[in-house]
Amino acid sequence: MSRPFLKMNGLGNDFVVVEARSEPFAPSAEEVRAIASRDGGIGCDQLISLEPAAGEADVRVRFWNADGEEVGACGNGSRCVGWLVMEAAGRDSAVLEVGERLLRTTRAGDGLVSVDMGEPGLDWTDIPLEEPMDTRGIELQVGPIDAPLLHTPGAVSMGNPHVVFFVDDIDTAPVTEVGPMIEHHRLFPEGVNVGFAQVKARDHIRLRVWERGAGLTQACGTGACAALVACVRRGLTDRTARLELDGGDLTIEWRAADNHVIMTGPASLDFSGTLP
Structure with missing residues (x-):
């Protein structure tokens, strides 16, 4: 049929x-x-x-x-x-x-x-990582040992694995160069979604995500959730923030009361059809 x-x-x-x-x-x-x-x-x-x-x-x-x-x-x-x-x-x-x-x-x-979206997974086994690490800032860097371009990202599971690098300027961040390299890094046995987050204010994060198996997308909902959690754990933002993605904005809240992450944003219907 x-x-x-x-x-x-x-x-x-x-x-x-x-x-x-x-x-x-x-x-x-x-x-x-x-x-x-x-x-x-x-x-x-x-x-x-x-x-x-x-x-x-x-x-x-x-x-x-x-x-x-x-x-x-x-x-x-x-x-x-x-x-x-x-x-x-x-x-x-x-x-x-x-x-x-x-x-x-x-x-x-x-x-x-x-x-x-429920509670984030924050233990190294939740991500999962290949070896025990503090997921607030894992031992991973990109570039020369004495002057790495990127280092010590946060790791979070939102039902899928995420790693979040903190960058000074999202426009110059090497998203398409580093994303595919980290996606298949040995540290992540199931692969990983790779986020690049620039904190613009306590309530504003600019984010781009290289998605596992999909590449660079206009927006990543679980990536936005993971980025906020990673930023809060490092003391960089408050528990509610606007996540500015290439495709538009999401509001993410990591509730203190029950530890759940709430994501709010638009949903659009483009067209319908029949699979060939």
Whole structure:
């Protein structure tokens, strides 16, 4: 049968969302790459499937990166799915089952959706790292030993692994040079998303992210969450900040009361179609 899809985006981070609640969807890595291809495919950063959920969740959500690998989390994608479910049900909240986690989404104003991303993973085994380290600032540097370009990044898991380098000027940061090099570094056995954060104020972070399996994207929701957590742990920002990404802004709050990270931003529907 032909299978319908929706093309959506969160701040330019774009997705092909496939309905799989009535008929199973099990794409091969090759099929994912074909769908995600911007040359001949539909074109997206991630492929998302909506499946029947167990328990209290409204829907089970699965994510694949453009390289064909299934991944455990996607913040912008979760926001888009939350919006879809709320629109379809005429409600102001929805619960998504993502891997082992339940993500709660709520409407947050005109076209905006908030997602409770849960608690960040801060132990070296959560990321995971190859060896024990203090994730506030791990032993990793880029460039000459006596004068490294980048060093001592923070590491955070938001259901997927992130490393965050602190830079003085995002415009000159070597994102596309260093990103792919660190993505596959031996220190990260499952690979890693690589963030470059410039702290502009206690409540303002400029961020670019080289995403594992997708490359440089317009925005990365879990990357924004990880960047705020990493900055707070170093005393660089307050617990709520505006994250300025290439595609637009997200508001991230790391709540002191329950340790949960709340991400708020837009979700947009671009067009619909049928998978070839």
